Amino acid sequence: MALYKSLQIGDWNAAKEFLNRNPHAISAKITVRDKTALHVAAAAGHVHIVEELVKQMSEENLEIKDIYGYTALALAAYFGNYRIAECMLGKNKNLIRIAINSGDIPVVLALFNGHLKLARYLYLLTPPEILMPENGSMGALVVCEAIYNKALDIALDLVQLCPRLVVTPNRFLESPFLILSRMPGYFPSGNRLVFWKRWIYSEEDISISTTSKPELLEECALSLFGRLLADRNQNLRAIKSTLRSAWKLGSDLRIVDHLYEMKLTHVQSNELLSRMKEQISISNIQQIRTGCVHEAVVRATGEGIFEFVSEMVKADPQFVFSRTAVSSNIFSAAVQNRRAKIFSLIYGFYTKSNLASTPDSSYGNSLLHMAGMSAPSTSLDHIAGAALQMQRELQWFKEVESIVPPRVHGQRNKMGLNPRQLFTKNHENMMSKGEKWMKDTASSCTVVGALIITIMFAAVFTVPGGNDQNNGFPIFLNKKLFMVFIVSDALSLFSSSTSVLMFLGILTSRYAEEDFLESLPRKMIIGLSTLFFSIVAMMTTFSAALFLMLHEHSWIFKPIICLASIPITLFVLMQFPLLVAMAISTYGPSIFDRKMKRWS
Structure with a gap:
């Protein structure tokens, strides 16, 4: 002791x-x-x-x-x-x-x-020999743990040393290929970046010099990567320098470093995937089975790793038919998990109609039945409002409906439901929430619009400076700013009236499923747009009136006019993103790429 x-x-x-x-x-x-x-x-x-x-x-x-x-x-x-x-x-x-x-x-x-x-x-x-497959599963476990913990340089080196480890299961019966399919954050498709971060990210290509191992140790603590990518001979410092230069434009250096590390991970994971693909292409059926290759392709589809799925199915189209108990192929899994980019690959596949009509063996669900199921919550988290989520679900159903053979529309699964009935059953709660969200938003905006109408209607009869007692005309009638006052007042009144009418249309809508696709979003877009315009016109009216009355006291009206921009700014910050999102989802480009090039 x-x-x-x-x-x-x-x-x-x-x-x-x-x-x-x-x-x-x-x-x-x-x-x-x-x-x-x-x-x-x-x-x-x-x-x-x-x-x-x-x-x-x-x-x-x-x-x-x-x-x-x-x-x-x-x-x-x-x-x-x-x-x-x-x-x-x-x-x-x-x-x-x-x-x-x-x-x-x-x-x-x-x-x-x-x-x-x-x-x-x-x-x-x-010693490398203790990591070889013939000596047990330790080598596969090292690769798996390296992938799990983002030590992709170790995984790359060991896979290059012994490619068979790609399809070798560890003691938990999981292969390195299966583990990589669970890591969406390691690929570009798994990261959502705002536009300015995307610009920094894409400014330079990151790659590894074969002669810069000491520099790598200094720059990013990678002791192995210098001897991994012998076919790439570019300078690692280029991307670091480019990303750091963005700091001079006001970006936080920590964000820049984060983007650098992210891009480095993407380069490593893509290289690892490429080496894995090469090994799988020469593996026999037994190795593919024990290496969980088909399971990995389906898992990557569910995780939305487009690069992973695209590379594998283009290397061997047979991987399209990778299946699970609830998915007959990867496109079925893509619909089930709402992975639009992966589903778009179906437009480049030669047997599109066959894939779309083949039901799964367990529940008899066709591809259109999958579209009728509820989407995973994770696929809808980035969509604001239950109404827009319902709209996205309808877009999925309509898109899949357009490519399946007509006979599938009435095909029933083992529960006795056709695709449309299954969609209605699974989306009752979402429809209810969408209706409540629409009505609550419309009610709140109607109150604001009605207040603006009242204020603007009264303002036109109480003009600044008053009226001439002899003829009743406004005293500032010949002033240019008075014309600004009158025009902006009228525009605010008319636009707020339009806004209220649109919101009343939303409140009295029938709320059928099809209404969420375009009718209700269109009314909400018009209502929010005109409401925003009426607020801007109202602030312009107020500023013009203030200037007419206090033009000789600039020290008073200038700060007040500046304060008039606050409501406009607040509306932009709180409601404008919703307006933009709704406009893009309703009238923007399709979430599906119908122009996908033929790849099989």
Whole structure:
């Protein structure tokens, strides 16, 4: 206990004194879990004590395990202590091979816990032969954990060293190819960027120089990537320089660095996918089955990884027919998960009609039935308002309906429902929410529009400066600003009246399914647009009147006119994004690419 306590608190003098009195304690198991002094010091992270203990211990003593099979190096890998691991391996390199009871070697422990710098160091020292498929599943596990933890340089290097690992299952029966299909954030299609971030992202191509390994270590802590992409000979610093230059335009440097790391990940994942595709193209049926290749293609479809699915089906169109219990092919999975970009691939496929009419074996659902099912919540999270979500669902149903053979329209599944009946049943709740959202929005905007009508109607009869008592004409009738006042007042009155009428049309609508496709959104677009215009015209009317009355006191009216822009700004910030989103979803380009080039 005395030795244990001194090691825990980092008191080397006390520990050294104890060990001098009890030399055998240097390798003794001093805890109930069979940990040695080196185990305790390594777990506590005391580098100076570990260094002293390692000097006094033999190579064999460094290999002592606790009851869980952890050597002191395994603990250092688990907790991510680079210097401690380096110290131990400097004396005994065989430690890198020793696995814990679960079978994990140190590099896997470091990867599993996200200690990527240490993982890269351990990987470089791990003998390649123990990672080969003929020696077990450890190599596949290293690739899988590297992919999971975004250490794609390790995955790339090991796949290049042994391509068979792509379709080799780890001890959890998951192949590296299947793991990559679960990572949408590793590909461009899995990241939504605003326009200015897209500009920074696309400004330069990122690639790796084959002669810049030291620079890579300095720039992005990648110790392996310098020898991975021998066919690319461009400068890594180019993208870094370009992205950092955007900071001068006002971008936050952290955002720039984030975009740099994102693009680097995309380059690595695309290269990894390319190498995996090459190996799969020469794999036999058994390897494809054990490597979960078809399952991976369907999973990538569900995750919306367009690059993954596109590359695989173009390399071998047979992957289109990858299926699950509820999906007869990838297009069925794309409809089920509302992946428009992947579904657009169907326009370039030679047997489009056959795919569209083939039902799944479990429930008898055709492609149109899939469109009639409720969309996953994640696919609708970015769409504002239940009404627009209902509109998107109808667009999906109409698009799929347009490509399936007519006989599918009345085809019934095993529940006895045709596609339209299934759509109505599954979207009752969404329709109810969409109707409530439309009515609530229209009611609120109607109140605002009615207030503007009242104010603008009264303002035209109480003109600034009053009227001439002799003829009744306004005193400022010949002033140009008075004409601005009158015209803007009239425009505000007319546009707010139009707005109120549109919102009344929404409140009295029948709310049928088809109304959500275009009729209701069109009324909402007109109503919000005219309401916005009426607010701008109202503020213009107010400013013109104020200037006419106080034109000799600019110190008063100028700040007040500036304040008049606040309501306009607030409306733009709160409602304009909705207006734009609604206009794009109703009248913008289709969510589907019907001009997809023939690829099969």
